[in-house]
Amino acid sequence: xxxxxxxxxxxxxxxxxxxxxxKGIDVAIDRGESFGFLGPNGAGxxxxxxxxxxxxxxxxxxxxxxxxxxxxxxxxxxxxxxxxAQEDSLELELSVRLNLExxxxxxxxxxxxxxxxxxELLDFAQLTERAxxxxxxxxxxxxxxxxxxxxxxNQPEILILDEPxxxxxxxxxxxxxxxxxxxxxxxxxxxxxxxxxxxxxxxxDRLVVMDRGTIVAEGAPRTLIERYSTREVVELRFSTDDxxxxxxxxxxxxxxxxxxPDRVLLYVNEGDETLMEIHAAGITPSSALVRRSSxxxxxxxxxxxxxxx
Amino acid sequence: MAPTTRSQLxxxxxxxxxxxxxxxxxxxxxxxxxxxxxxxxxFLASLGVGVGHLVGAHTGLVEGQTYLHFIAPSLLATTTxxxxxxxxxxxxxxxxxxxxxxxxxAATPLEPEDILVGKLAWLATxxxxxxxxxxxxxxxFGAIQSWWCLTLPFIGTLITVAFSAPLVAYASAAESxxxxxxxxxxxxxxxxxxxxxxxxxxxxxxALRPVVQLFPLYHGVALVRAAAYGTGxxxxxxxxxxxxxxxxxxxVLWGRRTLRRRLTD
Numbered sequence: 001x002x003x004x005x006x007x008x009x010x011x012x013x014x015x016x017x018x019x020x021x022x023k024g025i026d027v028a029i030d031r032g033e034s035f036g037f038l039g040p041n042g043a044g045x046x047x048x049x050x051x052x053x054x055x056x057x058x059x060x061x062x063x064x065x066x067x068x069x070x071x072x073x074x075x076x077x078x079x080x081x082x083x084x085a086q087e088d089s090l091e092l093e094l095s096v097r098l099n100l101e102x103x104x105x106x107x108x109x110x111x112x113x114x115x116x117x118x119x120e121l122l123d124f125a126q127l128t129e130r131a132x133x134x135x136x137x138x139x140x141x142x143x144x145x146x147x148x149x150x151x152x153x154n155q156p157e158i159l160i161l162d163e164p165x166x167x168x169x170x171x172x173x174x175x176x177x178x179x180x181x182x183x184x185x186x187x188x189x190x191x192x193x194x195x196x197x198x199x200x201x202x203x204x205d206r207l208v209v210m211d212r213g214t215i216v217a218e219g220a221p222r223t224l225i226e227r228y229s230t231r232e233v234v235e236l237r238f239s240t241d242d243x244x245x246x247x248x249x250x251x252x253x254x255x256x257x258x259x260x261p262d263r264v265l266l267y268v269n270e271g272d273e274t275l276m277e278i279h280a281a282g283i284t285p286s287s288a289l290v291r292r293s294s295x296x297x298x299x300x301x302x303x304x305x306x307x308x309x
Numbered sequence: 310m311a312p313t314t315r316s317q318l319x320x321x322x323x324x325x326x327x328x329x330x331x332x333x334x335x336x337x338x339x340x341x342x343x344x345x346x347x348x349x350x351x352f353l354a355s356l357g358v359g360v361g362h363l364v365g366a367h368t369g370l371v372e373g374q375t376y377l378h379f380i381a382p383s384l385l386a387t388t389t390x391x392x393x394x395x396x397x398x399x400x401x402x403x404x405x406x407x408x409x410x411x412x413x414x415a416a417t418p419l420e421p422e423d424i425l426v427g428k429l430a431w432l433a434t435x436x437x438x439x440x441x442x443x444x445x446x447x448x449x450f451g452a453i454q455s456w457w458c459l460t461l462p463f464i465g466t467l468i469t470v471a472f473s474a475p476l477v478a479y480a481s482a483a484e485s486x487x488x489x490x491x492x493x494x495x496x497x498x499x500x501x502x503x504x505x506x507x508x509x510x511x512x513x514x515x516a517l518r519p520v521v522q523l524f525p526l527y528h529g530v531a532l533v534r535a536a537a538y539g540t541g542x543x544x545x546x547x548x549x550x551x552x553x554x555x556x557x558x559x560x561v562l563w564g565r566r567t568l569r570r571r572l573t574d
Binding site: 016053055056057074075076078079081083085087089090091092093094098101102103105106107108150154 | 329337410413416419
């Protein structure tokens with residue numbers, strides 16, 4: 001059985017005046033997938049997401065969503081989508097419950113159906129006890145969960161999330177991830193943009209790495225790490241103003257060496273062994289850390305920059 | 310035929326936006342209602358009765374009316390204008406830029422045009438009921454003298470939409486509210502004061518009269534007076550209506566462009 005294609009984009013371009021935000025990308029997403037766009041701020045993720053939401057039109061190229069063309073079938077596509085933008089855009093003066101109910105009206109859902117779903121979604125977002133509170137009084141994490149609940153009011157087939165956990169504390173992020181896993185298990189297709197590599201690794205079955213409007217790599221998180229990085233990474237810090245001076249001295253010990261302003265990364269297969277060799281050679285870093293390779297390393301390898309640059 | 314189904318769909322969609330505004334208002338109206346009932350009474354008591362006493366002693370009637378009866382109808386025109394102004398600048402900029410609720414709406418089946426039409430239709434609804442309330446208040450002061458007063462709610466609605474449509478269009482394209490205060494200072498307040506609101510246009514020197522007639526509010530005030538007293542011939546009234554309809558229509562056409570660009574680019 002072949003999976004159903006729900007989003008298909010070919011040579012997608014988005015220009016704002018002379019600035020080209022998205023430079024001809026190809027993307028295909030299947031039903032039930034969790035698909036990620038990983039890249040730093042300004043990579044073109046939000047522009048891409050807005051085209052996939054059938055809100056903004058591509059300058060060039062084509063995109064189909066559920067096999068429909070957003071230029072002619074925008075309302076029919078959006079009826080089946082849930083969109084969680086970077087900003088919460090909630091009615092702060094109104095209650096949690098009313099925010100959900102009023103949004104349900106946009107989809108022309110019968111009042112009775114909206115009431116039932118609102119109760120379910122309050123439970124899902126763990127906001128049942130705050131249902132009658134003004135949104136203004138909620139914490140950042142609660143507002144974010146409410147925005148996600150709002151995006152689910154029409155029981156969308158695809159939920160599109162732009163930077164869902166930016167600005168949240170670790171506990172709020174984990175709670176939110178847990179909610180997203182649940183949606184994934186229920187079969188909702190998730191499209192997520194993020195500049196957090198751990199979020200991409202946790203949530204995405206497959207992702208593209210975006211940089212400056214182009215896709216520089218595509219695959220499952222583990223596959224990308226295996227393809228573009230080594231198994232482990234040794235991070236070394238030295239008491240120096242310029243870590244660059246250690247580049248040549250450390251090269252013999254690793255497959256690849258990356259020098260960052262505050263540390264040196266050694267790409268190796270057995271980190272602890274490498275560390276012992278370095279110590280044996282009389283090189284003494286002020287601190288050393290051995291860790292597994294991550295998508296951050298993939299990004300660094302592909303672009304020469306870190307995700308948070 | 311496809312175009313028919315599309316327009317049927319779209320009429321249902323702007324209503325959803327109207328509903329959203331109506332529900333929001335139903336939650337928040339209490340804060341403003343006392344002030345908006347109290348204000349016209351204070352206004353007419355002070356200017357109409359107080360200043361009217363002086364005017365009566367000095368010049369007698371103004372265009373055949375006592376001063377109180379002369380200024381009372383203009384209050385309906387200025388109030389519906391102010392409704393159009395106040396609901397169309399900051400609230401719209403907040404919806405497209407600060408809180409971005411229009412962006413959230415644009416991610417639902419609604420098109421930017423639905424959001425625009427729903428907003429204006431809701432303001433028209435509010436204007437209609439505001440104008441009914443003001444007609445009753447003006448009647449309390451004895452300034453309603455004709456069955457033509459039944460057209461006052463429609464005239465009030467037209468005034469609100471004539472102002473709000475271009476202002477919604479303008480605010481949809483704005484990057485900040487810096488210009489809004491300037492608009493009030495140099496356009497709305499002078500218009501409120503000088504549109505033959507508090508004295509007849511004949512009080513101006515002849516050369517200035519055509520200038521006053523350039524103010525959109527002047528046409529609203531003239532229409533409202535004609536309807537309250539049942540005076541004036543049909544021709545000039547149709548001209549006043551045409552000016553206000555033209556403002557509303559060009560505002561809608563402009564707003565379609567600015568709001569679509571704001572929400573979909």
